[in-house]
Amino acid sequence: xxxxxxxNLFQAEADIKGAQAxxxxxxxxxxxxxxxxxxxxxxxxxxxxxxxxxxESSKVVRRIDLN
Numbered sequence: 675x676x677x678x679x680x681x682n683l684f685q686a687e688a689d690i691k692g693a694q695a696x697x698x699x700x701x702x703x704x705x706x707x708x709x710x711x712x713x714x715x716x717x718x719x720x721x722x723x724x725x726x727x728x729x730e731s732s733k734v735v736r737r738i739d740l741n
Contacts, residue, residue: 710738 677683714732721727726738
């Protein structure tokens with residue numbers, strides 16, 4: 675049986691410290707800027723004026739207004 679729950683796996687001390695550092699950084703930086711929520715992975719991105727065009731891995735092209 676395979677699991678993705680890290681609490682059930684053996685971890686090196688460095689891996690545990692790294693995971694804690696990533697979690698602390700995410701908590702510190704969660705309110706910085708105005709992140710754009712996208713539904714899938716970005717394959718290509720083009721900025722034209724105040725618009726951003728994205729080609730996503732879900733076979734979708736989106737225009738996002740930056741204003």
